[in-house]
Amino acid sequence: xxxxxxxxxxxxxxxxxxxxxxxxxxxxxxxxxxxxxxxxxxxxxxxxxxxxxxxxxxxxxxxxxxxxxxxxxxxxxxxxxxxxxxxxxxxxxxxxxxxxxxxxxxxxxxxxxxxxxxxxxxxxxxxxxxxxxxxxxxxxxxxxxxxxxxxxxxxxxxxxxxxxxxxxxxxxxxxxxxxxxxxxxxxxxxxxxxxxxxxxxxxxxxxxxxx
Amino acid sequence: xxxxxxxxxxxxxxxxxxxxxxxxxxxxxxxxxxxxxxxxxxxxxxxxxxxxxxxxxxxxxxxxxxxxxxxxxxxxxxxxxxxxxxxxxxxxxxxxxxxxxxxxxxxxxxxxxxxxxxxxxxxxxxxxxxxxxxxxxxxxxxxxxxxxxxxxxxxxxxxxxxxxxxxxxxxxxxxxxxxxxxxxxxxxxxxxxxxxxxxxxxxxxxxxxxxxxxxxxxxxxxxxxxxxxxxxxxxxxxxxxxxxxxxxxxxxxxxxxx
Numbered sequence: 001x002x003x004x005x006x007x008x009x010x011x012x013x014x015x016x017x018x019x020x021x022x023x024x025x026x027x028x029x030x031x032x033x034x035x036x037x038x039x040x041x042x043x044x045x046x047x048x049x050x051x052x053x054x055x056x057x058x059x060x061x062x063x064x065x066x067x068x069x070x071x072x073x074x075x076x077x078x079x080x081x082x083x084x085x086x087x088x089x090x091x092x093x094x095x096x097x098x099x100x101x102x103x104x105x106x107x108x109x110x111x112x113x114x115x116x117x118x119x120x121x122x123x124x125x126x127x128x129x130x131x132x133x134x135x136x137x138x139x140x141x142x143x144x145x146x147x148x149x150x151x152x153x154x155x156x157x158x159x160x161x162x163x164x165x166x167x168x169x170x171x172x173x174x175x176x177x178x179x180x181x182x183x184x185x186x187x188x189x190x191x192x193x194x195x196x197x198x199x200x201x202x203x204x205x206x207x208x209x210x211x
Numbered sequence: 212x213x214x215x216x217x218x219x220x221x222x223x224x225x226x227x228x229x230x231x232x233x234x235x236x237x238x239x240x241x242x243x244x245x246x247x248x249x250x251x252x253x254x255x256x257x258x259x260x261x262x263x264x265x266x267x268x269x270x271x272x273x274x275x276x277x278x279x280x281x282x283x284x285x286x287x288x289x290x291x292x293x294x295x296x297x298x299x300x301x302x303x304x305x306x307x308x309x310x311x312x313x314x315x316x317x318x319x320x321x322x323x324x325x326x327x328x329x330x331x332x333x334x335x336x337x338x339x340x341x342x343x344x345x346x347x348x349x350x351x352x353x354x355x356x357x358x359x360x361x362x363x364x365x366x367x368x369x370x371x372x373x374x375x376x377x378x379x380x381x382x383x384x385x386x387x388x389x390x391x392x393x394x395x396x397x398x399x400x401x402x403x404x405x406x407x408x409x410x411x412x413x414x415x416x417x418x419x420x421x422x423x424x425x426x427x428x429x430x431x432x433x434x435x436x437x438x439x440x441x442x443x444x445x446x447x448x449x450x451x452x453x454x455x456x457x458x459x460x461x462x463x464x465x466x467x468x469x
Contacts, residue, residue: 017281017305017307018281018307018309021281021282021285021307022285024282025282025285050332050334051332121412123412123413123414123437124412125333125334125383126213127213127334127383127384127414128213128214128216128414128437128438129213129214129216129256129467130212130213130214131214149214149467151286151287152213153334171212172213193285194285194286194287194309195285195286196251196254196285196286196469197285197469199285200285
């Protein structure tokens with residue numbers, strides 16, 4: 001079997017097909033796989049998903065994929081895109097079930113506060129379209145209007161120690177990291193695959209970074 | 212602040228959209244996939260499909276529709292109508308829907324909400340409720356009763372109490388459909404929409420009665436809704452989604468402009 005162009009990491013949870021459908025729509029061949037060998041040989045790797053941090057980490061570790069992602073994908077400089085829970089597991093730990101995460105980014109994952117800045121009850125999880133503010137001229141945002149809305153579903157958010165990694169922010173009770181990047185590693189809290197034209201544009205921009 | 216969502220609703224019977232839609236050229240107006248794509252391109256924030264095919268043997272047709280829609284649109288969409296078991300929910304979600312909408316099935320078996328939330332996450336469980344103004348204020352403190360089976364069967368349950376129960380059980384969103392207003396174009400029932408928005412801390416979707424853009428603004432402001440379902444308002448060509456969005460945006464409502 002030829003090496004997959006893009007591997008979508010299957011860790012036995014979440015609806016992974018939506019990312020695959022978006023990639024197919026854009027014309028990029030992809031494969032949903034949980035096999036280390038297939039992930040290693042892909043030209044780019046996407047870690048999508050919804051679900052809890054604890055379950056996600058347990059599923060990744062059980063399959064030995066934590067080390068593959070850490071050392072042979074992200075550590076090796078292979079283009080990587082984490083989506084939703086896929087951004088959160090990059091940090092060292094998550095407040096969700098006190099979970100130890102991959103730790104490829106220093107920092108932690110926090111839960112949204114129960115009330116917003118004005119003292120009103122904050123609906124958690126955040127479900128819906130929120131404005132994403134681009135903080136740096138990162139190429140993944142080429143052609144994406146500043147302040148465009150993206151689709152979020154999350155109760156927790158990533159807090160990297162190094163704020164330089166945050167390439168976009170959004171506001172929900174607090175200002176939080178909507179997207180982070182470091183070299184070939186990219187991750188978004190929002191669902192690019194469910195964010196209409198803006199999301200597809202970002203996904204396309206990410207795919208263009210593949211060698 | 213999240214954008215207020217505009218959600219077109221398509222009723223599907225045996226794989227075909229049932230409401231007449233007059234304005235489209237070069238689009239098969241009976242084809243749910245073509246209609247979904249059209250509204251997606253117009254800037255819909257989400258789409259809801261109600262499968263009004265009663266019989267079980269036709270369920271497979273709807274699943275095919277869901278699969279086809281999932282390949283064409285890249286925004287969330289939900290599917291409701293006749294979902295009764297965890298397997299029903301799983302089938303629709305695996306076919307590519309982002310959310311499932313449960314209504315009568317949740318009243319008959321409230322555990323379905325809890326089981327669905329536990330298996331797939333609260334974010335994909337929408338509790339849809341048909342409500343009707345009730346005279347008896349002793350039995351119905353909110354003044355509204357929950358009705359099931361497409362408006363035929365009264366449940367004796369108070370609308371606000373059921374919404375709170377739904378939240379406790381794990382529903383991620385609540386869709387409040389006013390039977391009194393449905394199809395009237397007189398505007399959403401702001402009273403019950405507001406009462407439920409105040410009573411729960413999950414997003415509330417207003418449904419039933421939209422006849423002009425101002426009705427959406429009212430639902431989002433006085434009604435406290437997070438999203439609003441539109442059907443005949445757009446299906447009959449009176450208003451296009453970009454026109455509705457411009458109207459709301461110009462009046463200070465947070466809207467996703469595309």
